Amino acid sequence: MSIKSSGVYMNDTILAVLKTVVGAEVLTEYFGFPVEVPLQPELSGRQERALGRYRFLRVFLPAVTEERYPKHAVVPDWRQFRSYGAERIPLPGKWVAIETLLKPNYADRGREEDPLMAALRANRLCNPYSSGHHGVQSIEEILPKVADELGFAADQVMVPSFEEWNLAANLFNWLCVRHAMPLPDLGETDTWEWCRNACGTDQRILAGRREQGGLSAVWCRDGQRYGRGLEHVGFRVLVVLN
Numbered sequence: 001m002s003i004k005s006s007g008v009y010m011n012d013t014i015l016a017v018l019k020t021v022v023g024a025e026v027l028t029e030y031f032g033f034p035v036e037v038p039l040q041p042e043l044s045g046r047q048e049r050a051l052g053r054y055r056f057l058r059v060f061l062p063a064v065t066e067e068r069y070p071k072h073a074v075v076p077d078w079r080q081f082r083s084y085g086a087e088r089i090p091l092p093g094k095w096v097a098i099e100t101l102l103k104p105n106y107a108d109r110g111r112e113e114d115p116l117m118a119a120l121r122a123n124r125l126c127n128p129y130s131s132g133h134h135g136v137q138s139i140e141e142i143l144p145k146v147a148d149e150l151g152f153a154a155d156q157v158m159v160p161s162f163e164e165w166n167l168a169a170n171l172f173n174w175l176c177v178r179h180a181m182p183l184p185d186l187g188e189t190d191t192w193e194w195c196r197n198a199c200g201t202d203q204r205i206l207a208g209r210r211e212q213g214g215l216s217a218v219w220c221r222d223g224q225r226y227g228r229g230l231e232h233v234g235f236r237v238l239v240v241l242n
Contacts, residue, residue, distance in 0.1 A: 022059040022171060030174055032070055035062050041095055041242040046151040054116040054150070056097040056239065057183070059171065061164055063093030073170045074187070074215035076162060086205055086218065087197040089161035095241040098160065098168050102184045103208060103234070105191055116237070120145050124234035128159075128194055128204050139194060139235055146237055160238040162195040162205045162218060169208070169215050187214025192221075194235040206233060 024037040037060045043051070051058070066075045078086065101114065117124055120142065128139045139159060147157040160168065165186070172183040186193070192206035199205050199220040206219040209232075221233070 022057065022175070024060075026175075027060060027062060029178075030070065030171065031062075031064070031068065033068075035060075035064075037062070038095075038242070043241070044151060050150040051097050051239075055100045056237075057100050058095065058097045058241070059168060060095050061091050061093070061167060063091050065090075066163075069167075069170070072174070074166075076166050076218050077213055077216040078218055080212070080218045086162075086199045086220065089163055089197055091163050091167065092240070096164070097239040097241060098164075099236040099238075100172070100183055101236060103186050103189050103191060103193065103236075105189050105232075116146065116149070119149055126235075129202070143237070150239060152239055156240045158238055158240070159194055159196050159235045162197050162207050164238060165193065165195055165207045165236075166215055173215075187217070190232070192217075192219060192233045194233060 021040065023040070024035055027035040027037065040058070066073075069075055078088075099116070101116075114124065122137055122142045122145065126138055126142070143157050143159075144154045147154045150157065169186040173185055175181040176183050176185070186208050187210060189208075190210050192209050195205040195207050197205040203220050206221055207217060208214065209217050209219065212219060
């Protein structure tokens with residue numbers, strides 16, 4: 001059975017995944033040690049519906065360091081850009097919701113339907129900061145519109161830090177293998193996604209390109225110079241729920 005939500009058909013398996021919450025039980029199994037998780041923040045009906053419609057997965061991101069990740073986890077290779085002074089952002093110990101959209105080969109014509117960007121008439125292939133090009137939106141200009149569409153405050157909606165992106169990506173792969181959940185492998189394509197971490201004055205960290213190491217890949221690009229964005233660099237949205 002399938003139902004249609006905002007022009008996108010979602011089968012029972014996808015709907016079940018979107019209702020899944022990655023909390024204490026799942027995280028304790030993943031990490032191999034007890035993970036204390038606070039109660040989920042209460043969401044409004046509008047927020048619940050929007051997170052489901054746009055395929056967000058609710059996850060608690062514990063404030064742990066990479067040294068405590070399980071042996072099978074693919075950790076960031078920070079040596080790639082240590083000389084650039086990449087910003088490190090500790091995991092928050094908070095509930096978040098993160099998009100489960102497939103990371104496509106952005107240069108290909110055929111892409112997965114993207115209902116959130118379609119609703120906003122926006123393009124994921126853009127820069128973090130405004131480039132001054134007429135008609136070209138930046139991530140910083142798109143995110144407030146995302147917040148309004150989802151029903152959250154603007155300061156709750158952002159792109160993930162590399163640390164958040166990497167843990168979520170590892171959890172996606174583990175949930176796919178261990179619990180047969182149809183979640184995307186964020187390291188399987190030769191494309192990047194912008195992260196929140198700064199890297200020098202105007203640069204931002206990129207994550208996820210297969211040829212550079214997939215989930216471990218840490219790269220750095222100017223966040224403003226490329227006027228219309230790069231055809232192989234997109235972004236995904238993270239919402240802080242508490």
